Every structure is written in structure tokens, then in C-alpha cells.
Amino acid sequence: MKVANEVIELLVQSAGTWLFEGHRSGLTDREWMALRFLARANRFSKTPSALATYLGTTRTSASQIAAVLAEKGLLTRKASTEDKRSIALSVTPQGTKFLDRDPISALRDQVVILELADRTRLRDALRQALRRLDTALRRHHTDVCSECMFLAERSKQKGSHFECRLFRKELALKETELLCTHFERRT
Ligand code: SF4
Structure with missing residues (x-):
């Protein structure tokens, strides 16, 4: 149990390096999560409902987050080629560049080494x-x-x-x- 508690504590503290209140590098942690997910999502998961599933939120909230990212030029919203009734959310080149400022990168860099x-x-x-x-x-x-x-x-x-x-x-x-x-x- 002692080791398990230490693992949980370490996970919580590592999450504290990229989960935060307010805006950091211009986005909230939810917006960062959305942008990060959409940059790594396959073509079936670049939709508002898939984003809602990933974030554990409603489709309306996910659409609002996507709208904020689109306003900043980090995402585009177009009719999906997979399903015409759905919207495809794609990270723009500007969004890809913006991800260089992702607060989670510091933790990823430590995992990489x-x-x-x-x-x-x-x-x-x-x-x-x-x-x-x-x-x-x-x-x-x-x-x-x-x-x-x-x-x-x-x-x-x-x-x-x-x-x-x-x-x-x-x-x-x-x-x-x-x-x-x-x-x-x-x-
Ligand atoms: S549902 Fe299809 S696309 Fe999605 S993870 Fe499974 S195999 Fe891959």
C-alpha cells in the first residue's frame, strides 16, 4: 500500500505541472487538452462528440471549446468527409506550432529521457x-x-x-x- 500511495502522490504532483487554473500560454487547461487530443486523434475522432467523450463533457461544452480554439486560428471546423452530417475539427499549422508551448511538454521531456x-x-x-x-x-x-x-x-x-x-x-x-x-x- 505504501508504494501504491507514493505512485498516486507522484501522479497527482506530475498532473500539477500541466493542470492549472486560469490561462497559461493563452489557453485554459481544458482548451490545451482539446488541442492536444485533436492533434493526436484519428479521422474518426476529430468531431465535437468525440472531443466531448475525451474531455468527459457535453457536446455543447466541447463545441464551445472548439469554437474558442477556432477563433484563435488553432482549429478549423468543416463538414466531415467521413460523415457529411458531422463536423471535422482539424488542427491548423498555427495550432501545431502553438503546441510547442504546451505546458505538458515539460513532463513529456522527462519521460522521453x-x-x-x-x-x-x-x-x-x-x-x-x-x-x-x-x-x-x-x-x-x-x-x-x-x-x-x-x-x-x-x-x-x-x-x-x-x-x-x-x-x-x-x-x-x-x-x-x-x-x-x-x-x-x-x-
Ligand atoms: S475503432 Fe477502429 S479506428 Fe478506432 S481504435 Fe478501433 S480499430 Fe482503430
Whole structure:
């Protein structure tokens, strides 16, 4: 229990380096979370409802956050090519540059300099804890395709390619590394 308490305390204190009240570098922490998510989201998750799922808020609140980011020139809102009834939220080049000022970068920089084996163990341990929490709370978290039950690898003559069996769409290898709010973990 002692180690578990220390881990929780360290997680809380590390979150304190990027969660804050008011504005930092021109955005609230919610706006930073939204911009960061949309920069890492796959094409099925760049929508106001996916953003709402990720932030754990309502679609109206997510749309308001997207509107603030769009006003600052960090996002565009256009009709989705995947679903004409939906809006696609895309980070602009200005938004990508703005992410250089992301307050979470300081923590990421410290994770990057860990040994690869330690980084991988940390990632896997946090993912496992989150999965158990999902089961207990009957929710699911946002994650990448490689951990998802809908990912299928097909082989073609010139190498393999991937398919999302939920959306029935092909996925490039790079897309499988992006965040998806429709993710369902493998059992
Ligand atoms: S395979 Fe899963 S995570 Fe990937 S796009 Fe499909 S639903 Fe989303």
C-alpha cells in the first residue's frame, strides 16, 4: 500500500505541472487538452462528440471549446468527409506550432529521457491500471488501434495493411498509432 500511495502522490504532483487554473500560454487547461487530443486523434475522432467523450463533457461544452480554439486560428471546423452530417475539427499549422508551448511538454521531456524499457513498463503499467478502472467504472478510455478489438491486419502482395472492422475502412500504419474514442479493448 505504501508504494501504491507514493505512485498516486507522484501522479497527482506530475498532473500539477500541466493542470492549472486560469490561462497559461493563452489557453485554459481544458482548451490545451482539446488541442492536444485533436492533434493526436484519428479521422474518426476529430468531431465535437468525440472531443466531448475525451474531455468527459457535453457536446455543447466541447463545441464551445472548439469554437474558442477556432477563433484563435488553432482549429478549423468543416463538414466531415467521413460523415457529411458531422463536423471535422482539424488542427491548423498555427495550432501545431502553438503546441510547442504546451505546458505538458515539460513532463513529456522527462519521460522521453527514461530508458526505453522503463518508459515501456510505465506505459504498460498505467494502461493496465486504466483497464481495470474501466471495468470497475463501466467506462472505456480513449486509446490507439493496436490495443483495439476492431483492428484487423490483412496481408496484401506488397506487405500488410490494416482495417478497422467497426468503420470498415482501411487504415495506414501511421493511423493505427493515433487516438480513437471508439476504441474497444481486446478481451
Ligand atoms: S480499430 Fe478501433 S481504435 Fe482503430 S479506428 Fe477502429 S475503432 Fe478506432
